[in-house]
Amino acid sequence: MHAYLDRALDEIRRLARSYERLLRGHPTPPEALRQTRAAFAQLMTTLTRPEVQQRLAAALPPARRELLRAHDQIVRTFVNNQHELVREEARSLRRLSLGRRHVQRMARVLIDVPPSSTDLGQTLGGADEIRALFEMLHAQVLARIARARRLPRIAKKRAKKELRATIWSLLFGGGAILANRCLPETFIFSFALGTAAIFQGSRHLLEDFA
Numbered sequence: 001m002h003a004y005l006d007r008a009l010d011e012i013r014r015l016a017r018s019y020e021r022l023l024r025g026h027p028t029p030p031e032a033l034r035q036t037r038a039a040f041a042q043l044m045t046t047l048t049r050p051e052v053q054q055r056l057a058a059a060l061p062p063a064r065r066e067l068l069r070a071h072d073q074i075v076r077t078f079v080n081n082q083h084e085l086v087r088e089e090a091r092s093l094r095r096l097s098l099g100r101r102h103v104q105r106m107a108r109v110l111i112d113v114p115p116s117s118t119d120l121g122q123t124l125g126g127a128d129e130i131r132a133l134f135e136m137l138h139a140q141v142l143a144r145i146a147r148a149r150r151l152p153r154i155a156k157k158r159a160k161k162e163l164r165a166t167i168w169s170l171l172f173g174g175g176a177i178l179a180n181r182c183l184p185e186t187f188i189f190s191f192a193l194g195t196a197a198i199f200q201g202s203r204h205l206l207e208d209f210a
Contacts, residue, residue, distance in 0.1 A: 004051045008178050009095040011043040015134075016096075016171045019141055023148075023160050033142075040138050044131060052178075053127040060125050060177070063191035074192050075111050082107075085189055092179040092190065098172060103193065106172060110196035124195060130174060133198060137170045140205050162204060169201030 018036040025032055046052060067074065078085055089103045124130070141163065148159040176194035 004046060004049050005055065005178055006095065008043065008046045008052060009175060011039065011046055012171055012175050012178070013096050015039040015043055015138075016167060019167050020164070022141075022145055023164065036142075040134070043134060047127060047131045047134070056127040056130060056177075059187055060129075060191070063188050064125055066188050067192050067195065071192075074188060078107055078110070078189065085186065088186055089176070089190060089193060093172075093175055095179070096171070096175045098175070102168075102172060106169075106176070106193045106197045106200075109200050110192050124177070124191075124198070130177065133170065133174055137167070137201075137205070141167060144205075166201045166204040169197045169204070173198035173201060 015036070018032070018039040021027075022029075022032040022036045086100050086103045086107070090098070090100045093099075093103070124133075144159070144163050148156050148163065151159060173194040173196075176190045176197065179190065
């Protein structure tokens with residue numbers, strides 16, 4: 001099972017890099033688009049694996065219930081054990097080339113945004129929801145990149161900067177939820193970080209970048 005989860009993380013990283021190449025139109029816009037679609041298709045294939053679905057079906061519902069029940073307690077746990085938890089989360093996310101500063105940034109979002117302000121903690125309940133997250137991300141990124149290319153230079157630069165931040169928030173969220181399977185006792189914190197990151201990315205994604 002771990003092999004397929006590791007594969008999913010590698011494919012998330014590959015998808016993120018393909019989005020960056022697509023933003024730059026490298027090596028050419030058509031080829032960057034082809035590579036992005038291929039990376040996305042491979043990730044979707046892995047997320048439909050029974051092994052991955054079973055892992056998410058077992059881990060996500062109890063984590064979701066605990067987050068909704070004890071958000072404040074989870075935040076206090078982070079504050080009291082910040083060094084250790086950030087270290088463990090950064091270790092889980094190293095396959096995504098994410099480090100402590102990324103974890104600390106998302107932890108601040110977790111502290112500031114209780115789950116009652118969003119339905120993400122309720123809707124991320126299994127593999128189908130994780131796939132839907134990436135499907136939404138993919139469709140929006142392609143649409144926003146196409147739109148950005150038609151903007152004046154200054155507006156285009158701003159739109160691409162905001163889109164990069166959105167992409168990484170959503171990929172961080174999906175990655176945090178998928179990554180921490182070796183330490184079940186800390187998965188609730190991973191789930192909380194993931195939902196905070198997804199909330200932030202989704203909020204920005206729904207804004208008008210123009």
